[in-house]
Amino acid sequence: MNESDVADFLLAHPAFFERHAEVLGHIRLGNPHGGRAVSLPERQIAMFREKNGQLERRMGELVRYGHENDSHAVKFDRWSARLLATRHGADLPDAICDGLREIFDVPQAAVRLWGVDDTYAAHPAARFAGHDVARFTDGLGAPYCGANSGFAAAAWLAEGTDAPRTASIALVPLRAPHADSAHGAFGLLALGSPDPQRFHADLGTDFLARLGALAGAALSRMLAP
Known part of the structure; x- marks a missing residue:
């Protein structure tokens, strides 16, 4: 079996780790933010935190763009009123x-x-x-x-x-x-x-x-x- 076969098997059998929970405790992964190894659940939590941080930053950008658009709309209305007058x-x-x-x-x-x-x-x-x-x-x-x-x-x-x-x-x-x-x-x-x-x-x-x-x-x- 190659790596793709293993990945396909795990995706096709999501209950594998439920039947073999002890395997999770033995899997150690490199920590992207440091040198020490971490368990698979810890790595997943870190990944979720990173994705959540990205979503929060994206949401902050959307809110900022929304405020900028509101400001532009108010200014556009003022400018339009000046021309109409x-x-x-x-x-x-x-x-x-x-x-x-x-x-x-x-x-x-x-x-x-x-x-x-x-x-x-x-x-x-x-x-x-x-x-x-x-x-x-x-x-x-x-x-x-x-x-x-x-x-x-x-x-x-x-x-x-x-x-x-x-x-x-x-x-x-x-x-x-x-x-x-x-x-x-x-x-x-x-x-x-x-x-x-x-x-x-x-x-x-x-x-x-x-x-x-x-x-x-x-x-x-x-x-x-």
């Missing part, structure tokens, strides 16, 4: 960016729009972003997060401030409600931070996409008919 379209870009900085503690935020109504042609947010930026944004199917590798949007974040260099950046395409998700972008929301890990490449983008959807819906008021 903004009566004039010209005030929306500042309401969006100021809200992100104040409510979500985002160090840097800026918006650029194109195709706006003539009423808003002189608005700072409507300053020409460049055809390359417009094409890049139109091709974004989801927000981008990662290191600032010389994006043009990083220059917007530093305008009029003494903020340190943007190390990490999030770029969120803005589209009108019901627009083609693969095209039809009319603006770009840029978020930045001097912390290279704030918007790291492995960061989930679902929440950023929600921010972009709401910002896009609000800012669509500024578009040309």
